[in-house]
Amino acid sequence: xxxxxxxxxxxxxxxxxxxxxxxxxxxxxxxxxxxxxxxxxxxxxxxxxxxxxxxxxxxxxxxxxxxxxxxxxxxxxxxxxxx
Numbered sequence: 001x002x003x004x005x006x007x008x009x010x011x012x013x014x015x016x017x018x019x020x021x022x023x024x025x026x027x028x029x030x031x032x033x034x035x036x037x038x039x040x041x042x043x044x045x046x047x048x049x050x051x052x053x054x055x056x057x058x059x060x061x062x063x064x065x066x067x068x069x070x071x072x073x074x075x076x077x078x079x080x081x082x083x
Contacts, residue, residue: 051077054080055073058075
């Protein structure tokens with residue numbers, strides 16, 4: 001007497017991959033994505049130059065309004081450190 005072997009059939013389904021789809025991204029999201037995550041490191045000389053330029057820019061923006069060079073310098077340091 002011969003024994004019949006049992007064969008189990010298994011069906012494997014492969015996942016269907018979709019083609020890339022163009023998605024509209026707001027401009028703000030694009031800018032954020034392009035913004036570097038790490039802060040820029042400056043030498044002491046570069047930092048001083050950047051702060052000097054930014055303080056002068058702040059002075060010009062005030063257009064004679066009340067303020068002082070010290071306030072402009074302090075704001076400029078914060079701005080440059082944050083960049």
